[in-house]
Amino acid sequence: MSGHHISSAKFLWGVGISLFFLTFVTVAVTWIEIPEPWNIVVAIAIAVVKALIVVAFFMNLWWDTKFNTLLFIMSIVFFLLLIGITLLDTLYRVDPIPSF
Amino acid sequence: MAETPATEERLDHLQHHFVDSEQQFESSKMGMWIFLVTEILFFGGLFAAYIVYRAWYPELYLEASQELDTFWGTVNTAVLIGSSLTVAMAIRSAQLNQIRGIIINLYITIGLACTFMVIKYFEYAEKFEKGILPGRYYSYDGLEHEKANIFFSIYYMMTGLHGLHVVIGIGLMIWLVVKAKKKIFHSGYYTPVEITGLYWHLVDVIWIFLFPLLYLID
Numbered sequence: 001m002s003g004h005h006i007s008s009a010k011f012l013w014g015v016g017i018s019l020f021f022l023t024f025v026t027v028a029v030t031w032i033e034i035p036e037p038w039n040i041v042v043a044i045a046i047a048v049v050k051a052l053i054v055v056a057f058f059m060n061l062w063w064d065t066k067f068n069t070l071l072f073i074m075s076i077v078f079f080l081l082l083i084g085i086t087l088l089d090t091l092y093r094v095d096p097i098p099s100f
Numbered sequence: 101m102a103e104t105p106a107t108e109e110r111l112d113h114l115q116h117h118f119v120d121s122e123q124q125f126e127s128s129k130m131g132m133w134i135f136l137v138t139e140i141l142f143f144g145g146l147f148a149a150y151i152v153y154r155a156w157y158p159e160l161y162l163e164a165s166q167e168l169d170t171f172w173g174t175v176n177t178a179v180l181i182g183s184s185l186t187v188a189m190a191i192r193s194a195q196l197n198q199i200r201g202i203i204i205n206l207y208i209t210i211g212l213a214c215t216f217m218v219i220k221y222f223e224y225a226e227k228f229e230k231g232i233l234p235g236r237y238y239s240y241d242g243l244e245h246e247k248a249n250i251f252f253s254i255y256y257m258m259t260g261l262h263g264l265h266v267v268i269g270i271g272l273m274i275w276l277v278v279k280a281k282k283k284i285f286h287s288g289y290y291t292p293v294e295i296t297g298l299y300w301h302l303v304d305v306i307w308i309f310l311f312p313l314l315y316l317i318d
Contacts, residue, residue, distance in 0.1 A: 004125075006195045007188065016185035023177050023311075027170065030316050043312035051305045058188050059301045065126065068133045075137040079144040083151055090152045 005063035015057045022050050113289035125291050132295045136302050143306055146258050150313060153254060157247055164243055164251035165317045167232065169223065173315035176219050177307065183212035184304040187297045190276075194290035202280045202293065206273050209300070213270045220263055227252075258310055265303045272296045 026046045034042060056062040061069050111121070118124040154161050186209040193201025231239035234256040238249035276296055279285065285293060 004195060007192060009189065009192065012185060012188045012192065015188075016181060019181045019184075020178060023174065023181065026312055026316060027174050030170075030318075040317070043316055047309050047312050050308045054184060054301050054305050054308070058184055058304075059298055064129075068130060071130075071133045071137050075140040075144075079140060079147070082141070082144055083148050086148050086152060087155065091155055 005060055007057070007060075011057075015053060019050055019053060022046055022053075110286060110288055113284075113291075121288055125289075125294075128291045128295060129298070132298050136298060139302060143258075143261070146254070146261065147309070147313075150254050150258065153250055157245070157250065160245045160247055160251055161317055163245050164248050164255075165314065167227070167243070167252075168255070168315045170315050172219055172223055173311055176216050177311045179212050179216045179219070180304045180307050183209045183216070184301050186212065187300045191290065191293055191297050194285050194293045195287055197287040199280055199283060199285065202285060202290075203277055206277050206280070210270055210273050210277075213266055213273070216266055217263065217270075220259065255314055258314070262303065262306055262310060265306075269296070269300050269303055272299065 026043055029042055029046075030039070033039070055072065061072060114121055114124060118127065186205045190202050190205035190209065193199075193205055227233075230242065232252055233239065234253040235249060238252060240248070273296060276293055279292065
């Protein structure tokens with residue numbers, strides 16, 4: 001089993017610290033009130049970067065077989081499809097808001 | 101992969117229908133990734149509900165989110181990232197044949213996961229006391245928005261389902277500790293540690309999105 005990628009302790013700590021740092025950044029940007037649509041964009045962008053760091057370097061997709069990466073990407077594609085098609089309905093309703 | 105006969109090879113884990121340890125490991129890991137795909141889509145339904153209602157009631161989210169304590173949300177994010185780090189260290193210990201390292205790192209992970217749940221418990225308890233309950237049980241009148249219960253229904257569903265995953269993760273890691281103590285894992289076989297690690301990291305990733313979406317929007 002010499003084919004498995006073994007991350008050094010230093011590297012794993014580096015990944016952890018960068019995630020702690022980005023958590024601090026997401027909280028810190030809420031202190032400098034960014035105008036309406038952009039605060040959401042910034043928050044999501046930082047979350048996406050954090051998630052990609054976890055998936056690539058903690059879940060080892062970076063060194064893994066491409067097939068597992070393909071599985072992961074497909075789940076994101078279908079998730080976006082779910083949201084996209086749902087919003088095509090809910091955003092354009094004439095009588096938009098249901099009673100619940 | 102080149103065989104390394106230097107260390108005496110343990111093959112008691114190898115099931116007869118696999119060619120070798122490597123194939124068994126890769127198959128298990130691929131199976132886990134397929135499960136994680138279903139998990140992403142499982143939570144995806146709730147994220148879709150979040151997005152649809154946020155598009156309908158943007159002002160509700162800004163108002164209701166102020167009931168959530170950003171400080172404890174941040175602490176919980178740090179706790180979960182720390183636990184992801186210790187799980188990664190547990191896998192590294194397994195790869196290096198350090199059984200004690202696996203057990204210690206798993207104990208720290210279990211401790212952090214329990215910390216997360218305790219903080220979550222106090223957050224829930226504080227809201228229940230005020231009458232902030234999901235759906236029609238909502239009886240809090242500190243918020244002006246008439247649909248305030250919708251935000252909290254979504255909040256409880258998302259964090260509740262996530263919390264359930266954390267509890268399951270704690271159970272899995274206790275199971276791993278028991279197995280590690282029986283000296284079942286070694287550098288040639290640590291599949292359950294690897295796979296539980298993948299699950300745990302995904303639970304972390306979901307929280308990475310829940311945190312800004314629920315806590316940081318005021």
